[in-house]
Amino acid sequence: MKAFVAIVRRDLLLAARRKSEVLTALFFFMIVVSLFPLGIGPETAMLRRIAPGVLWVAALLAAMLSLNRLFATDHQDGTLEQMALSPTPLAVLVSGKVLAHWLTSGLPLVLLAPVLGLQFDLSARALGVLMISLLLGTPILSLIGAIGAALTLGVRGGGVLLSLLVLPLYIPALIFGAGAVEADVAGLGAGGHLSLLGALLALGVFFAPWAATAALRIALD
């Protein structure tokens, strides 16, 4: 447990020392989302319809940006070896890294989404559902992304390969996440979509660190 806390603190400290990496993803999210109202024009009915999809796709892409560095720097400087040799199971330390990744690249998106959603004329209620869906969904992005990052560790041109590998796996989260907001706007209630998103998250929390650890062990050998 102490080692878990140490890893989370270390990664947050590193993110604080390298603010540009966190801010780049955040600005990317803001700009991509803001381009759509500008490109499509001020037709509120249309904007309301595309809002959930646009916000969610932009969140997927923004979460992708920082993924290839998740394990790469640790691998380069030898920290990953030390983590593998820790008496604490590697899967626990990997969970710590995923949590830190979500805190620096997922949580800011959740907090920013309602502000950006205003550009699409979403109601306060729909904005709330959007936030909840992102709150449940962005950790899934970090968890699945960790598996991809571990599998492509040390591969040349790993960045592009990582997107090809991970983006299709994000599809269920995208469908249920954007679907939750759409269902709420249509008056159907978002409960079903959100529960499925929660189930995906529970599944990810249990299996993703384990799968990422197995991939890391192969990369280290």
Add this chain to the structure above:
Amino acid sequence: MLQAHGLACDRGDRRLFSGVDFAVPAGEWLQVEGPNGAGKTSLLRIVAGLAAAAEGHLEWEGRPVAEARDEFHARLLYLGHAPAIKDDLSALENLQIAAAVAGRPLDEATALAALRRIGLGGREDLPSRVLSQGQKRRVALARLLCSQARLWILDEPFVALDVAAVDQLCTILDEHLARGGLLLFTSHQAVHLAGSGGNLRLGR
């Protein structure tokens, strides 16, 4: 007591070494020697548990390591080619976090004392990226001073160190051996350590 029985290592289709046997009793050292590419680093990584051996097995205190991996890791300190230093963290932060990940958290006073002894006094709070190669190496070596691990596995510990630091490292290693610790290391230079030990030559 660390014992290896018939270790073999493959890299691709090529067999790097096979039939490597050795035993390191408490308080003794073993220097692994051999030309470049003989498999010295691979051997150390296999012993540390970072890589899998193609054949053979290891025993720690009479028990196969594979049966009690976590227990073995709790007694192990491994320093590889990469110093495991984060450029954006200070020497002090690097040392404390490395200790916490290794399951033995350090208080600040102990960590500072270790850094001072290794010759980094006054540079504890600088980001590691401004340190020289040798100073980064010293930050990694400061982990030895704070370590309570019984088995030290050091891959080329003398690289990038100046004469004074080499002497100091020898003293640290001697102290570890005198406490009954075990030491397994690679080096291209002849090293004079107190206590008894042996050499293992790879790549004949």
